[in-house]
Amino acid sequence: MHDALLSIEGLTVCYGDFPAVSSASLSVAAEGVSALIGANGAGKTTLLEAAAGLHRPKAGKIFFQGEDITGLPPEEIVRRGLCLVPQGGRCFPRMSVEDNLLMGSYSPRGRKNARQSLERVYALFPALMQKRKAPAGSLSGGQRQMTAIGRAFMADPKCILFDEISLGLAPVVIHDLYERIQTVNAEEKTAILLVEQDTEKALVLSDTCFVMLKGSVTLSGPSGKLRPEDIRSAYFGI
Amino acid sequence: MKKSAASKDAWALGALPSLGIVLGIGACLLALGLGGALPANGMRYLFQIFLYITLGEAWNLLGGYAGLTSLGQQLFIGLSGYAIAVVTGTYRLPLWLGVLAGALLCALGAYLLSFVLFRMHGMYFAVATWVAAEAMSMFFFSWKYVNQGGGMTMRISPYPTIHQLYPLALILCCLALTCVTLLLRSRLGLSLMAMRDDPEAAAAAGVNLRKSRLIAYLASAVLTALAGGLFFVNQGTIYPDSGFQITWTVSMVFIVIIGGSGTVGGPVVGAVVYVLLREYLAAYPGWSNIILGAVTILVILFLPAGIVGTMQTRMKFELFSQRRHPKPE
Numbered sequence: 001m002h003d004a005l006l007s008i009e010g011l012t013v014c015y016g017d018f019p020a021v022s023s024a025s026l027s028v029a030a031e032g033v034s035a036l037i038g039a040n041g042a043g044k045t046t047l048l049e050a051a052a053g054l055h056r057p058k059a060g061k062i063f064f065q066g067e068d069i070t071g072l073p074p075e076e077i078v079r080r081g082l083c084l085v086p087q088g089g090r091c092f093p094r095m096s097v098e099d100n101l102l103m104g105s106y107s108p109r110g111r112k113n114a115r116q117s118l119e120r121v122y123a124l125f126p127a128l129m130q131k132r133k134a135p136a137g138s139l140s141g142g143q144r145q146m147t148a149i150g151r152a153f154m155a156d157p158k159c160i161l162f163d164e165i166s167l168g169l170a171p172v173v174i175h176d177l178y179e180r181i182q183t184v185n186a187e188e189k190t191a192i193l194l195v196e197q198d199t200e201k202a203l204v205l206s207d208t209c210f211v212m213l214k215g216s217v218t219l220s221g222p223s224g225k226l227r228p229e230d231i232r233s234a235y236f237g238i
Numbered sequence: 239m240k241k242s243a244a245s246k247d248a249w250a251l252g253a254l255p256s257l258g259i260v261l262g263i264g265a266c267l268l269a270l271g272l273g274g275a276l277p278a279n280g281m282r283y284l285f286q287i288f289l290y291i292t293l294g295e296a297w298n299l300l301g302g303y304a305g306l307t308s309l310g311q312q313l314f315i316g317l318s319g320y321a322i323a324v325v326t327g328t329y330r331l332p333l334w335l336g337v338l339a340g341a342l343l344c345a346l347g348a349y350l351l352s353f354v355l356f357r358m359h360g361m362y363f364a365v366a367t368w369v370a371a372e373a374m375s376m377f378f379f380s381w382k383y384v385n386q387g388g389g390m391t392m393r394i395s396p397y398p399t400i401h402q403l404y405p406l407a408l409i410l411c412c413l414a415l416t417c418v419t420l421l422l423r424s425r426l427g428l429s430l431m432a433m434r435d436d437p438e439a440a441a442a443a444g445v446n447l448r449k450s451r452l453i454a455y456l457a458s459a460v461l462t463a464l465a466g467g468l469f470f471v472n473q474g475t476i477y478p479d480s481g482f483q484i485t486w487t488v489s490m491v492f493i494v495i496i497g498g499s500g501t502v503g504g505p506v507v508g509a510v511v512y513v514l515l516r517e518y519l520a521a522y523p524g525w526s527n528i529i530l531g532a533v534t535i536l537v538i539l540f541l542p543a544g545i546v547g548t549m550q551t552r553m554k555f556e557l558f559s560q561r562r563h564p565k566p567e
Contacts (some may be wrong), residue, residue, distance in 0.1 A: 052442055053441075054438065054441060054442065073446065074441045074442060074444065075441070075444040075445060075446045078442070078443065078444030079444065083442070084442045086438065086439055086442055090436050090438065090439035090442075091435075091436070091439070092431065092432045092434075092435035092436055092439065092440070093435050093436075094431065094434070094435050094500065095428075095431050095432065095435060099428060099431070100432075102428060103428055103429070103432045103440070103443045103445075104443055106425060106428065106429060106432075106443050106444045106445055107443070107444030109444075111425075148439075151443060155443070155444065
């Protein structure tokens with residue numbers, strides 16, 4: 001059961017009385033790319049944030065590398081190698097791009113190789129190299145997203161959770177970002193769980209796909225083998 | 239690996255030029271003061287400026303860097319002033335013990351308050367700090383041990399003159415600048431700024447929010463306590479009204495806004511402007527606050543980054559830079 005890198009079992013997360021996630025289960029294999037899709041309000045973001053330790057679950061367990069990380073503080077989860085890229089490329093607007101990236105290696109895990117990681121991120125996103133001294137608030141949406149992604153790479157993670165990195169970006173920029181993410185996945189063997197609005201894109205990018213509806217995971221399976229009608233009914237509940 | 243170690247040294251060394259300048263100027267002023275080259279009146283102005291720089295840096299650490307807008311810094315000034323008064327007046331112990339007691343008391347107070355205050359954010363945090371200071375003021379008004387509203391007198395013999403207080407304030411000011419610069423250049427400084435810009439993203443990056451906030455709050459409380467304590471040693475007496483008045487924090491905010499919030503050099507310039515303006519305006523009672531307020535509004539409108547902040551962007555030079563930009567390889 002726990003041989004998956006990240007496994008979430010029967011997770012329930014509430015905002016007050018409202019359950020945003022209710023007994024959701026999924027597991028992410030090491031080295032793979034998994035996608036999580038679902039309509040607005042299905043609980044995808046809450047699920048990722050709970051996995052990163054930003055919400056305390058009401059019930060259920062989260063295991064990472066076979067260890068129970070349920071209820072651990074976020075810094076402890078980052079230290080173990082599970083990183084979240086929050087929705088909308090949340091950068092630190094008044095800090096320079098480089099300081100933003102260095103924040104990624106804040107955790108002891110990433111600190112050792114911060115220099116090398118920084119060079120790798122600049123090699124991956126040359127646009128950031130040119131803007132390294134500029135405040136992150138002055139960047140374009142795509143560059144901000146690159147900064148947020150680069151920040152996650154800086155932590156030297158085993159698994160990265162991407163929350164809708166394509167939100168509000170031009171198709172060509174989205175294509176570019178996903179290409180870089182696949183490069184990292186291939187070269188560094190970093191496992192990836194991504195939330196994506198574009199269902200077709202998510203299926204093409206991922207090995208495994210999960211569909212969420214009203215707080216629960218309603219369908220899961222290898223992306224290539226899921227039938228469109230099953231996805232549709234899991235997605236809309238009809 | 240060797241390369242990375244070398245550039246790491248460069249990060250730490252980057253702070254040295256600015257600190258060298260500060261300590262150099264500090265040493266000159268110290269020599270001038272001890273050598274008797276400064277008139278007593280000049281010393282009094284500089285004494286005030288040094289203390290206000292310290293207070294400004296302490297507030298800036300919270301408001302400009304950590305994203306914690308406090309309106310209750312006067313709590314630490316009053317507590318520290320009263321601690322010195324009790325230690326020297328009631329128990330007849332030496333001054334340095336009083337100053338130490340004040341700083342420790344404020345650190346303890348800040349630690350205890352943090353459990354309540356850190357549950358609040360933004361405006362709520364600001365108002366809560368103010369309420370805490372007001373409550374303390376009320377408490378001291380009715381506390382027999384500190385002579386209620388009647389105030390207390392410091393009893394130090396021989397009573398330190400400005401010639402002794404001047405070097406103390408100068409050393410404190412240099413200490414504050416050094417501490418704040420080094421703190422901000424450390425990883426902790428990075429986490430403070432990240433927290434100010436986006437607490438949730440900072441947590442996702444692995445920052446322990448409570449720990450970072452607490453260190454900044456404690457450092458700020460201790461610096462404020464030391465400066466406030468020296469101020470009341472110079473004053474000789476302390477009342478609940480004078481120790482716990484909001485005017486203290488108002489002046490800190492003024493100093494930081496005028497100088498440039500989120501810059502280390504800002505409060506230095508702000509404190510000079512504030513002390514000189516206040517002295518000059520003392521001749522126009524009633525108008526002085528209106529003019530100070532008008533100056534603040536004009537600065538916010540036309541120089542939103544403050545004097546130092548604007549200079550830094552125009553001249554592309556940063557005094558006390560807390561950024562680490564090793565040269566590209």
